[in-house]
Amino acid sequence: MTDLKFDKEVTALLVIDPYNDFISEGGKVWDRLKAIGEENNCVPNMLQVLNAARQAKLRVFYALHRRYRPGDYETWKYVAPTQKAAWSHKIFEHGTWGGEIRSEFTPQAGDIVAQEHWCSSGFANTDLDLLLKKHGIQRLIVMGLLAHTCVEATVRFAAELGYDVTVIRDAVADLSDEFMHAALDVNLPSYASAIATTKEVVDSLSSLKALGMSAR
Amino acid sequence: MTDLKFDKEVTALLVIDPYNDFISEGGKVWDRLKAIGEENNCVPNMLQVLNAARQAKLRVFYALHRRYRPGDYETWKYVAPTQKAAWSHKIFEHGTWGGEIRSEFTPQAGDIVAQEHWCSSGFANTDLDLLLKKHGIQRLIVMGLLAHTCVEATVRFAAELGYDVTVIRDAVADLSDEFMHAALDVNLPSYASAIATTKEVVDSLSSLKALGMSAR
Amino acid sequence: MTDLKFDKEVTALLVIDPYNDFISEGGKVWDRLKAIGEENNCVPNMLQVLNAARQAKLRVFYALHRRYRPGDYETWKYVAPTQKAAWSHKIFEHGTWGGEIRSEFTPQAGDIVAQEHWCSSGFANTDLDLLLKKHGIQRLIVMGLLAHTCVEATVRFAAELGYDVTVIRDAVADLSDEFMHAALDVNLPSYASAIATTKEVVDSLSSLKALGMSAR
Amino acid sequence: MTDLKFDKEVTALLVIDPYNDFISEGGKVWDRLKAIGEENNCVPNMLQVLNAARQAKLRVFYALHRRYRPGDYETWKYVAPTQKAAWSHKIFEHGTWGGEIRSEFTPQAGDIVAQEHWCSSGFANTDLDLLLKKHGIQRLIVMGLLAHTCVEATVRFAAELGYDVTVIRDAVADLSDEFMHAALDVNLPSYASAIATTKEVVDSLSSLKALGMSAR
Numbered sequence: 023m024t025d026l027k028f029d030k031e032v033t034a035l036l037v038i039d040p041y042n043d044f045i046s047e048g049g050k051v052w053d054r055l056k057a058i059g060e061e062n063n064c065v066p067n068m069l070q071v072l073n074a075a076r077q078a079k080l081r082v083f084y085a086l087h088r089r090y091r092p093g094d095y096e097t098w099k100y101v102a103p104t105q106k107a108a109w110s111h112k113i114f115e116h117g118t119w120g121g122e123i124r125s126e127f128t129p130q131a132g133d134i135v136a137q138e139h140w141c142s143s144g145f146a147n148t149d150l151d152l153l154l155k156k157h158g159i160q161r162l163i164v165m166g167l168l169a170h171t172c173v174e175a176t177v178r179f180a181a182e183l184g185y186d187v188t189v190i191r192d193a194v195a196d197l198s199d200e201f202m203h204a205a206l207d208v209n210l211p212s213y214a215s216a217i218a219t220t221k222e223v224v225d226s227l228s229s230l231k232a233l234g235m236s237a238r
Numbered sequence: 239m240t241d242l243k244f245d246k247e248v249t250a251l252l253v254i255d256p257y258n259d260f261i262s263e264g265g266k267v268w269d270r271l272k273a274i275g276e277e278n279n280c281v282p283n284m285l286q287v288l289n290a291a292r293q294a295k296l297r298v299f300y301a302l303h304r305r306y307r308p309g310d311y312e313t314w315k316y317v318a319p320t321q322k323a324a325w326s327h328k329i330f331e332h333g334t335w336g337g338e339i340r341s342e343f344t345p346q347a348g349d350i351v352a353q354e355h356w357c358s359s360g361f362a363n364t365d366l367d368l369l370l371k372k373h374g375i376q377r378l379i380v381m382g383l384l385a386h387t388c389v390e391a392t393v394r395f396a397a398e399l400g401y402d403v404t405v406i407r408d409a410v411a412d413l414s415d416e417f418m419h420a421a422l423d424v425n426l427p428s429y430a431s432a433i434a435t436t437k438e439v440v441d442s443l444s445s446l447k448a449l450g451m452s453a454r
Numbered sequence: 455m456t457d458l459k460f461d462k463e464v465t466a467l468l469v470i471d472p473y474n475d476f477i478s479e480g481g482k483v484w485d486r487l488k489a490i491g492e493e494n495n496c497v498p499n500m501l502q503v504l505n506a507a508r509q510a511k512l513r514v515f516y517a518l519h520r521r522y523r524p525g526d527y528e529t530w531k532y533v534a535p536t537q538k539a540a541w542s543h544k545i546f547e548h549g550t551w552g553g554e555i556r557s558e559f560t561p562q563a564g565d566i567v568a569q570e571h572w573c574s575s576g577f578a579n580t581d582l583d584l585l586l587k588k589h590g591i592q593r594l595i596v597m598g599l600l601a602h603t604c605v606e607a608t609v610r611f612a613a614e615l616g617y618d619v620t621v622i623r624d625a626v627a628d629l630s631d632e633f634m635h636a637a638l639d640v641n642l643p644s645y646a647s648a649i650a651t652t653k654e655v656v657d658s659l660s661s662l663k664a665l666g667m668s669a670r
Numbered sequence: 671m672t673d674l675k676f677d678k679e680v681t682a683l684l685v686i687d688p689y690n691d692f693i694s695e696g697g698k699v700w701d702r703l704k705a706i707g708e709e710n711n712c713v714p715n716m717l718q719v720l721n722a723a724r725q726a727k728l729r730v731f732y733a734l735h736r737r738y739r740p741g742d743y744e745t746w747k748y749v750a751p752t753q754k755a756a757w758s759h760k761i762f763e764h765g766t767w768g769g770e771i772r773s774e775f776t777p778q779a780g781d782i783v784a785q786e787h788w789c790s791s792g793f794a795n796t797d798l799d800l801l802l803k804k805h806g807i808q809r810l811i812v813m814g815l816l817a818h819t820c821v822e823a824t825v826r827f828a829a830e831l832g833y834d835v836t837v838i839r840d841a842v843a844d845l846s847d848e849f850m851h852a853a854l855d856v857n858l859p860s861y862a863s864a865i866a867t868t869k870e871v872v873d874s875l876s877s878l879k880a881l882g883m884s885a886r
Contacts (some may be wrong), residue, residue: 536860
């Protein structure tokens, strides 16, 4: 088991793309994500971590994918395959239910929502790095969707930019076991210092809260 | 088969980490890389592409990993797992043969060598993006090592930063088929607009050369 | 006189912060900016350049400062002086007239509006660099407000990131002659390859248009 | 007088371009810099701050300009004016005395030297931001050369990237009073939270040291 100890002064929870299109019944991608998502209890786990983080007074950050808007890609010289897919399927369409955050994950006062990202990394071409620095954050607990695209990209960028990262393996999901395996077992172990379970993270945050209550 | 057409004014070859430690007999990682590398003919393929690129007058760029130096990591608050491995094994040690580029790949006059990178992406914390822009480059042909770490990281960053990318699947290698599969079949198809063979790329560059000779 | 020749395939007009708070009668900063702005005919010049750019089919980009929203800075560990000023005066307040673009400068279909920036540079922590690359832009014609803060910061970043820059000296303004002098005469000559007049730029763009009409 | 209190866990001294070409008798730029530099006692002040920082156990970082090498700029599509000047005069030529750090400022064990920068900002296209983060640094005390180019550019970038900055006004120098004024009085007050004297900074660091000796 991983030994996880967090200092809330320098640690934040980073929630990636909790859009209806991904994790709500009726969302554009949900049908393809449902098998894995239900098997590992992803959405209830994400909620449990979010609540534990709020109770432990960890700052919560959101890294959100570009909500599709007409005209987004028509004039680009080159469009990456993942962007072509977003364009073609109008994923997270701006102004629609699919492009809204699933209600239980709606950002609250004090949460920090970074600018939307155009590809997969929550850091690329956004203010996420700035906003983390402005709050003194050096360590990230990461959860959200999809494991092998936005989650992996954001974790890779976080490591490149100097952050320490813990990924919660049952608070992410993907379209297939193969994709989960590539992200969680092949790639992320090189970049995340810990790949933990929801239970481990929640236990750690709860002890932090207990500590915080007595010590401060 | 992929249809590949390159314009040499905006296309460059990007060579990633052709260090002795990776691709030369006696290098620190070669024994673990040899099985895949010899199976797909990686080193001869890399050489063939490099020669074809030079003949077609494509600009050649190098993205090189930090050569290990004593004191690199001792004072860091957080060290990512891949950096701990580099530290522990002194990979690409500065001043040693393992930290030199394999001789056939030695940069030539006119080649551009970006600053060394600390983690896996050739773009993160380096001047690679600047130097590509200064030469008008918008498209990259990528080859080198390892498929699921530095190659994948550099391709992901390239896509995030706006570049169009072609990866040469038999001019990269890795420590296992599982790692190759994760990079080439699971992840890179979302970020590289083409994943081609050495033959396809060399054929395309040769036609470019023929074209170039008549037209200019 | 500066010799200015632009290729519209690689050149864009970059408009910085044409907010009512800056350049409209009644805006929060207009009273302090008015003397210089009227002396050099800044707003009509900006309009003239914008129209010339549109007619020459140059792509138009907007770099816009963060519109003030409550809660923006309260939780930051460090707030730079320029951000303290924005906070204190609620400059470009979101949802108010002052935080809207002056009507003649409203972005049109096909224009590209980058994400808002938090300090002074249109590039820092935004997608401006990505969006320029995605349109093949390598050269920028820059105008807007204020000369020594957002204009200078954006030009400095543009040069650092590899862009060629032309600044239009009578299509920028500032709060004092001293500030104009520091930006236009002391600093920008190191980073902008040309500091031209509205007339020079409009003449150049007009000839480009004529050329474009015959050639395409 | 400015009230300056530093916490050495999050504060670093950043030394910019202490090359012989700038601050040593016989350096290529020294003759033009000498008047200001001697008037404000720049070099002795820089040394005094460096020593005070070392005694207070502040981490010392170096941001160094690209040492000129033949071939640096010949193939670039666009070269900024400041880069043309560096090219033409071969400033900080690699392998020459002018491109060496003035001996009293030679980095010592434990100091961190960032990769060389190509234009003026120590952050642009380098690993400075990463290395600061890896050491938990959030505040910078900045000194070095030249006030209106590399110092100002680095301070502007630092503020954009989220750092708190103190500039030491008599531990920087420039080619003219006009340039000093533009940097120290016009521009930097928007980005540096303090512009202090050597005496103020050294007094503050000395008290930090006294504190550190009793408390740790």
